[in-house]
Amino acid sequence: MKFKSKARIILSFLSGALPVGLHAGDSLRLTPADLLAKAAVNNLDLEVQMLERQMSEDREIIAGEDMVPVFFVDTGFDSSDRRLNQREFLGAGQIREFREDRLNISTGVEGMMEAGTRYQLRTGTSRIKNSSNAAATAPFRPEYQSVTTLSVTQPLLQGRGREVTLAPQRVQRTETMAVTWENRGVFEQVAARILSASWENHFAWENIRVKEEALELAQTLLQENRRRVEEGMMADIDVTQAEVRVAEAREELIEARALYRQRQNMLWDLTHREPRLDRTPIEVVGLETALPEPVLERMDLVQTMRTRNPIYQSQLARAEGEDVRLLFAENLALPQLDLTGSLGYNGLEETFGESIRDYGDRDRPDWGLGLSLRMPLDRSVDQARVREARAGKRQALLQIRRTEMELYTVLENLLHDIEDARERVGLVNESVRLAEEALRGEQRRLDSGLTTTYNVLNQQRELSLVRTRALSAEVALQRTLIDVHLLQGILSEKMGFTFTP
Numbered sequence: 001m002k003f004k005s006k007a008r009i010i011l012s013f014l015s016g017a018l019p020v021g022l023h024a025g026d027s028l029r030l031t032p033a034d035l036l037a038k039a040a041v042n043n044l045d046l047e048v049q050m051l052e053r054q055m056s057e058d059r060e061i062i063a064g065e066d067m068v069p070v071f072f073v074d075t076g077f078d079s080s081d082r083r084l085n086q087r088e089f090l091g092a093g094q095i096r097e098f099r100e101d102r103l104n105i106s107t108g109v110e111g112m113m114e115a116g117t118r119y120q121l122r123t124g125t126s127r128i129k130n131s132s133n134a135a136a137t138a139p140f141r142p143e144y145q146s147v148t149t150l151s152v153t154q155p156l157l158q159g160r161g162r163e164v165t166l167a168p169q170r171v172q173r174t175e176t177m178a179v180t181w182e183n184r185g186v187f188e189q190v191a192a193r194i195l196s197a198s199w200e201n202h203f204a205w206e207n208i209r210v211k212e213e214a215l216e217l218a219q220t221l222l223q224e225n226r227r228r229v230e231e232g233m234m235a236d237i238d239v240t241q242a243e244v245r246v247a248e249a250r251e252e253l254i255e256a257r258a259l260y261r262q263r264q265n266m267l268w269d270l271t272h273r274e275p276r277l278d279r280t281p282i283e284v285v286g287l288e289t290a291l292p293e294p295v296l297e298r299m300d301l302v303q304t305m306r307t308r309n310p311i312y313q314s315q316l317a318r319a320e321g322e323d324v325r326l327l328f329a330e331n332l333a334l335p336q337l338d339l340t341g342s343l344g345y346n347g348l349e350e351t352f353g354e355s356i357r358d359y360g361d362r363d364r365p366d367w368g369l370g371l372s373l374r375m376p377l378d379r380s381v382d383q384a385r386v387r388e389a390r391a392g393k394r395q396a397l398l399q400i401r402r403t404e405m406e407l408y409t410v411l412e413n414l415l416h417d418i419e420d421a422r423e424r425v426g427l428v429n430e431s432v433r434l435a436e437e438a439l440r441g442e443q444r445r446l447d448s449g450l451t452t453t454y455n456v457l458n459q460q461r462e463l464s465l466v467r468t469r470a471l472s473a474e475v476a477l478q479r480t481l482i483d484v485h486l487l488q489g490i491l492s493e494k495m496g497f498t499f500t501p
Contacts, residue, residue, distance in 0.1 A: 027281040032290040033496050035194045035282075038271040040187070040497075049179075049186040056176040063168035069111035074124070078102045100130035114162040116155045123148040125352050146355040149344030149366070157334040167328040174321035178314040184489070185310030190270065191492040195291060195482050197266045198284045203475045204260035207468055211256045214464035215249035217439075221460070222246050225453055238453040245457045252464065291494055294484045296415060301488060305407055308489035312403055319396035322389070329389035333382035335375035342368045407487065414484050421477035428470045435463040 030038075040046065081099045106124025113119070129142040159165070222242035228234040267282050295301070306312065344366045347358025376382065439459040445451040485491040492498075 027283040029283045029285050031286040032195055032198050035271050036191050036495055039190050039194060042271055042273040043190055044273055046186055046190060049183050053179050053183050056179045060169060060172040060176055063172045066112050069109050071109055073107045075105040103127040114165055116159045116165050118153045120151045144352050144355040145348050147346045149342055151342045154339045156337045156339055158331060158336040164331045167324050170324045171321045174317045178317040181310045181314035188486055188491050191495055192482050192486045194270055196479055198287055199475045199478045201263040201267055201284055202287055203471045204263045206471050208256045208260055210467045211253040215253055217460050218246045218249045241453050241457055294481055304488040310489050315400050315403055319400055322393040322396045326389040326393050329385045333386050338372045340370045340372060411487055414480055417480045421480050425473045425477055428473045431466045432470050435466045439463050
């Protein structure tokens with residue numbers, strides 16, 4: 001996917017130009033940063049979230065539609081045929097049957113200003129032909145009546161001020177900022193998934209080597225046992241036991257290869273958008289240096305987490321929107337008191353142009369000034385609207401507080417998890433060393449006839465298991481380190497990327 005300039009999303013690789021993936025044999029050699037760069041372009045979750053940002057920006061524009069001036073043109077034709085009453089009969093020159101055709105056309109601009117002022121500038125002309133002006137004594141046949149008027153309505157209470165008129169845009173702007181933080185959160189999650197998948201891929205690949213070595217040990221022992229049986233130094237049961245172990249080792253190797261294929265597919269799905277069956281294997285390189293060691297000073301971690309964590313920041317943005325909603329609801333609860341005014345000119349002549357020029361023959365313009373008051377007799381709806389807005393603000397603040405508690409708890413757990421994971425890595429590596437020594441010792445005892453094949457096979461199983469556990473412990477440690485950066489909201493930055501709204 002492409003990060004469009006409209007969304008103001010800038011994705012840059014800080015370490016310089018992206019290295020192109022190099023094929024080594026049938027595999028594609030990529031660093032975690034390369035994988036993340038591919039995901040930024042191809043990951044479907046990211047693209048879906050980016051579209052949400054674009055839609056939110058469009059909603060912000062839509063929310064300001066009342067501020068956009070509107071040009072209008074109105075036209076129509078009216079025809080009437082009626083009898084006049086006595087008063088109308090005398091005023092119309094004793095015309096009993098009155099007929100009139102009126103063609104109206106008007107145009108102008110209307111809109112609202114940030115102060116809440118609504119305005120309309122309208123100019124129009126009516127072509128009037130009726131029973132009165134059809135007479136030979138009529139001054140104009142037909143009559144063209146033109147009117148130009150500026151009308152202004154200024155709210156004095158409800159709807160007054162830019163804080164109220166711009167409230168819909170301000171609310172949507174906070175939503176856009178929240179969505180921007182959510183976009184960053186999705187990008188951070190993708191970075192975490194890529195790093196975790198890379199380490200799991202590393203585990204799966206190294207585990208294949210462990211299982212291959214275990215199979216090689218089992219096959220070597222089987223060959224030695226067969227030789228000893230031929231020499232009369234062992235019983236057939238020792239060969240059978242060795243054959244069982246070889247079968248077990250092969251099964252373990254098959255499972256390890258299946259796990260590696262699954263981890264390969266995971267990396268592929270994170271970095272590609274098109275489904276394929278002939279997927280090129282991905283060899284992850286530079287994994288050990290992909291993420292710097294985190295600074296585990298608690299106060300520094302907390303400060304970074306409070307200012308960079310996407311979940312927390314998105315909630316702060318939405319809480320700001322609730323403040324605007326409350327202000328808007330409180331304003332709607334006020335009575336509607338409007339000051340209205342109008343100023344205009346009119347003209348009447350035999351043609352359209354002359355009727356416009358007739359404006360100058362007026363001694364003074366038409367004008368009007370007034371006040372309009374509207375308020376509900378039952379204020380329960382307004383009060384309910386304010387209560388709802390206050391509850392929404394309170395709800396947002398409580399959500400922020402709950403998120404703070406959750407983040408602190410997760411951080412505290414992660415710090416302990418890191419300590420435990422490091423201790424576990426040290427212990428399991430020591431277990432590997434001891435298991436290797438134990439296997440060598442048991443092998444020497446078997447060569448001397450002091451132990452049985454069964455004991456050697458058990459030591460082989462134990463060594464294979466503990467080597468797998470060592471790989472698993474290292475991956476678990478790396479996951480906790482990834483989670484610390486993810487919780488702070490700086491994981492992608494530490495990998496060499498910036499994601500700036």
